[in-house]
Amino acid sequence: MQSSAPRTLLVRGGDPRWNALFAAALPGLRVVAAPDDAESIDLFAGWNPEPGLFARLPRLQAVFALGAGVDAFLRRPDLPGSLPLVRLLDAGMAEQMIEYALLGVLAWQRHLLRYEALQQQHAWQPQAPRTRAGTRVAVLGLGEIGAQVARALSGLGYPVAGWSRTLRDVPGVRCSAGLPALGPLLEATDVLVNLLPSTADTRGLLDHARLAQLPSGALVVNAARGDQLDAEALLSLLDDGRLGGALLDVFASEPLPPEHPLWRHPQVRITPHVAAVTLPERAVEQIAANILRLQRGEAMHGIVDRARGY
Numbered sequence: 001m002q003s004s005a006p007r008t009l010l011v012r013g014g015d016p017r018w019n020a021l022f023a024a025a026l027p028g029l030r031v032v033a034a035p036d037d038a039e040s041i042d043l044f045a046g047w048n049p050e051p052g053l054f055a056r057l058p059r060l061q062a063v064f065a066l067g068a069g070v071d072a073f074l075r076r077p078d079l080p081g082s083l084p085l086v087r088l089l090d091a092g093m094a095e096q097m098i099e100y101a102l103l104g105v106l107a108w109q110r111h112l113l114r115y116e117a118l119q120q121q122h123a124w125q126p127q128a129p130r131t132r133a134g135t136r137v138a139v140l141g142l143g144e145i146g147a148q149v150a151r152a153l154s155g156l157g158y159p160v161a162g163w164s165r166t167l168r169d170v171p172g173v174r175c176s177a178g179l180p181a182l183g184p185l186l187e188a189t190d191v192l193v194n195l196l197p198s199t200a201d202t203r204g205l206l207d208h209a210r211l212a213q214l215p216s217g218a219l220v221v222n223a224a225r226g227d228q229l230d231a232e233a234l235l236s237l238l239d240d241g242r243l244g245g246a247l248l249d250v251f252a253s254e255p256l257p258p259e260h261p262l263w264r265h266p267q268v269r270i271t272p273h274v275a276a277v278t279l280p281e282r283a284v285e286q287i288a289a290n291i292l293r294l295q296r297g298e299a300m301h302g303i304v305d306r307a308r309g310y
């Protein structure tokens with residue numbers, strides 16, 4: 001059955017500003033904040049809407065996620081597998097992620113965690129200098145965000161290795177793909193930056209055995225999803241002195257529970273899932289362009305491949 005051109009967009013961005021931005025970008029569309037007339041709604045844009053919502057919208061033609069990672073959408077039983085799920089492609093997040101990764105790289109290279117500990121003791125103890133060329137970075141995930149992070153760090157003079165599912169070509173980055181390549185990569189990494197999507201293949205990927213493959217003193221940056229990193233394994237490797245530190249933005253349970261030992265660990269730095277936030281203007285611009293494509297019967301950009309899980 002041929003669907004008619006979409007006319008009504010339900011927006012659940014958690015802030016009324018989203019609705020105003022969508023209305024301004026798509027003057028031909030009705031933009032609503034509540035599914036009062038469920039039969040009329042044919043488009044959805046939002047993040048973590050209430051359970052069961054999609055089952056109540058029988059005329060949906062597309063769902064637009066206000067983020068890059070769609071694992072939470074794919075776990076929903078109410079989202080029909082046949083419905084196009086569209087995610088954000090960069091939309092200003094890569095630039096922020098470059099900064100976040102650099103924060104971790106510089107923390108390792110310039111011994112920041114060590115100097116913070118020494119400051120507590122009022123101890124003046126210069127550490128041996130580390131060069132950029134001697135700071136080996138690995139970026140897991142060379143997608144819309146990871147490839148730009150890897151390229152930017154390489155451009156600053158860091159030796160960067162990149163890892164993905166299929167072999168990618170990123171200028172200045174030593175690329176490899178597939179699980180057999182992961183062990184040798186980890187063994188030669190001082191700063192590990194995880195930018196993989198959360199899928200059946202990547203959940204639990206950074207377990208004790210894999211983290212233990214990192215050289216002594218390495219630093220782990222996790223800015224992807226918390227379920228990919230075994231937090232207990234990380235803590236035990238930090239306590240053993242095998243790993244040097246961790247910069248963590250994402251957690252298996254968010255907000256990170258107040259009693260969680262990660263909060264207290266002296267070599268762990270925590271940020272509350274802010275490594276790369278969605279920028280409303282950029283996101284609306286991208287989604288509006290896709291809605292216009294859909295109205296013209298053209299292919300949208302950023303449709304999630306359900307079989308791959310990202």
Ligand SMILES: NC(=O)c1ccc[n+]([C@@H]2O[C@H](COP(=O)([O-])OP(=O)(O)OC[C@H]3O[C@@H](n4cnc5c(N)ncnc54)[C@H](OP(=O)(O)O)[C@@H]3O)[C@@H](O)[C@H]2O)c1
Nearest residue numbers: 068069141142143144145146164165166197201223275276
């Ligand atoms: N903390 C934050 O604030 C924040 C903000 C934005 C995004 N994120 C997270 O960052 C993730 C990455 O975003 P993105 O837009 O760059 O994703 P993307 O464009 O979908 O890229 C995903 C990359 O991961 C690779 N990959 C997927 N499964 C793999 C596997 N099993 N083994 C090896 N590599 C695998 C892909 O390989 P191929 O190239 O072969 O397809 C691709 O290079 C998102 O899914 C989200 O969870 C976090």
